[in-house]
Amino acid sequence: MNTRRTIHEPAREVPVLAEPDVLVVGAGPAGLAAACAAARAGAATLLVESYGSLGGTLTLVTLGGLCGIHAVLDDERLGRVVGGLGLELEDRLAKVDAILPPRRHGRIVGVPYDSVRLKIVLDEMAAAHGVEVLLHTSAVAVSTEGRRIAAVFVENKGGRGAIVPRIVVDASGDGDVAARAGAAYELGLAGETQYGSAMFRLTGVDTARAGALSRAQIRACLERAVAEGMPLPRTATGVHLNPIDGIAHLNVTKPGRPDGSPFDLSDPLQLGDAEREGRRQVHLYEEAFRRHVPGFERARVVDIGARVGVRETRLVRGDRVLTESQVRACEKPADRIACSAWPLENHGRGRTTNWEFLPDGQWYGIPWGCLVVEGLDNLLVAGRNLSAEHGAQASVRVAGPCMALGEAAGTGAAMSLAAGGEPRALDLGALQSRLRAEGAILDPAWA
Numbered sequence: 001m002n003t004r005r006t007i008h009e010p011a012r013e014v015p016v017l018a019e020p021d022v023l024v025v026g027a028g029p030a031g032l033a034a035a036c037a038a039a040r041a042g043a044a045t046l047l048v049e050s051y052g053s054l055g056g057t058l059t060l061v062t063l064g065g066l067c068g069i070h071a072v073l074d075d076e077r078l079g080r081v082v083g084g085l086g087l088e089l090e091d092r093l094a095k096v097d098a099i100l101p102p103r104r105h106g107r108i109v110g111v112p113y114d115s116v117r118l119k120i121v122l123d124e125m126a127a128a129h130g131v132e133v134l135l136h137t138s139a140v141a142v143s144t145e146g147r148r149i150a151a152v153f154v155e156n157k158g159g160r161g162a163i164v165p166r167i168v169v170d171a172s173g174d175g176d177v178a179a180r181a182g183a184a185y186e187l188g189l190a191g192e193t194q195y196g197s198a199m200f201r202l203t204g205v206d207t208a209r210a211g212a213l214s215r216a217q218i219r220a221c222l223e224r225a226v227a228e229g230m231p232l233p234r235t236a237t238g239v240h241l242n243p244i245d246g247i248a249h250l251n252v253t254k255p256g257r258p259d260g261s262p263f264d265l266s267d268p269l270q271l272g273d274a275e276r277e278g279r280r281q282v283h284l285y286e287e288a289f290r291r292h293v294p295g296f297e298r299a300r301v302v303d304i305g306a307r308v309g310v311r312e313t314r315l316v317r318g319d320r321v322l323t324e325s326q327v328r329a330c331e332k333p334a335d336r337i338a339c340s341a342w343p344l345e346n347h348g349r350g351r352t353t354n355w356e357f358l359p360d361g362q363w364y365g366i367p368w369g370c371l372v373v374e375g376l377d378n379l380l381v382a383g384r385n386l387s388a389e390h391g392a393q394a395s396v397r398v399a400g401p402c403m404a405l406g407e408a409a410g411t412g413a414a415m416s417l418a419a420g421g422e423p424r425a426l427d428l429g430a431l432q433s434r435l436r437a438e439g440a441i442l443d444p445a446w447a
């Protein structure tokens with residue numbers, strides 16, 4: 001694989017499949033929200049997704065819960081930091097009995113959800129907002145004219161085609177469109193990203209006993225397994241209970257290269273290695289939990305995500321970069337279009353996960369310029385590939401803030417078109433008013 005040889009690909013005419021106002025690439029929480037928001041604001045919107053369902057990591061990888069929606073105010077109270085389309089999604093899940101109340105693990109809060117029902121709920125939500133969806137279709141190339149994206153080329157079972165949009169929102173998670181358009185980006189911190197994880201669900205779990213375990217207790221159990229010779233790469237984790245009784249969700253694997261370093265998950269060969277290593281570890285952890293963790297004696301893997309979970313690849317350079325120091329200082333810039341209170345959650349080297357919490361009741365704002373791609377006039381980014389430093393992305397990348405970023409990107413894209421201008425020149429006061437009117441949170445109620 002990967003010889004140095006090249007071969008000429010003949011130029012050819014390809015069909016123009018669509019000419020939407022807004023093209024959103026990637027249907028994870030960011031892309032889904034971006035598409036719904038753009039369509040809601042009146043733009044003809046096309047959402048293109050490589051896989052066969054909406055939801056990205058939420059449905060393809062499957063998560064323990066929707067995180068980053070609430071801030072911890074004190075030992076008892078929570079406060080919302082994400083509303084708008086994130087809240088609409090929670091309401092839709094509640095109607096089909098597919099969500100549980102927020103669950104606390106100390107200072108970590110997640111909202112457990114049913115990832116299977118979520119697939120159907122997201123189809124309905126996209127349709128309700130008037131989003132056109134093209135599944136099983138990948139954005140593979142871009143043509144530019146000056147500072148503008150002229151076309152995004154896609155491939156699917158029908159072959160190759162072009163989409164000619166007025167504005168593109170790159171919510172691919174990996175900055176695929178931005179990278180192919182020549183935008184600058186960083187790969188993690190000096191080329192080293194956070195580790196990904198293969199996610200899995202166990203059935204046959206005594207959820208009463210398992211759910212009573214603290215993270216420290218689980219860690220002690222898994223460290224005992226390591227002491228007894230099991231080569232577990234990670235021992236820091238929590239048990240996520242699911243709306244389905246008897247099922248527990250585990251976020252514990254840590255696939256890495258043979259030398260222990262993280263894979264570069266934007267490299268297809270390493271991505272494949274991570275898939276295989278992640279599955280191998282699922283088997284290892286099933287055994288470790290059965291033997292060492294109370295409540296899991298009869299547990300059995302019932303499901304592994306359709307793909308390995310990717311926390312970080314390309315961080316696309318925007319007009320502004322969300323810095324780690326801004327997050328730590330809980331800065332609230334006047335040009336913010338979303339906010340977050342999630343800790344800096346860093347899956348770096350070693351068997352632990354590094355959590356650094358903001359002070360109780362604190363939050364920070366994300367400026368519009370973190371979504372506007374440097375050097376290009378009609379490209380926005382949303383979600384985990386936003387313009388941020390590695391340390392800041394470790395906080396802003398979870399589902400709640402990603403939905404808020406997507407909602408801002410989609411609304412901003414549609415408003416730019418309506419105003420006949422470009423996202424960079426958008427009236428930010430008008431965008432903020434529109435977002436607030438739609439229920440997005442830019443000033444958390446308790447603050």
Ligand SMILES: Cc1cc2nc3c(=O)[nH]c(=O)nc-3n(C[C@H](O)[C@H](O)[C@H](O)COP(=O)(O)OP(=O)(O)OC[C@H]3O[C@@H](n4cnc5c(N)ncnc54)[C@H](O)[C@@H]3O)c2cc1C
Pocket residue numbers: 025026027028029030031048049050051055056057058061063064065066067068110137138139140171172173174176196197198199251308309310311382383384385397398399400402
């Ligand atoms: C292992 C793991 C556990 C996590 N646990 C939690 C948790 O418990 N709670 C939480 O809130 N967050 C969690 N996160 C973080 C959260 O899932 C992600 O940060 C969030 O999903 C990012 O959203 P996104 O929309 O930016 O990207 P993604 O969810 O990655 O979605 C990107 C989408 O784009 C599609 N795509 C990619 N390239 C292309 C292309 N070229 N053309 C078309 N489509 C494309 C992908 O198929 C995918 O659907 C976890 C992440 C990982 C990896």
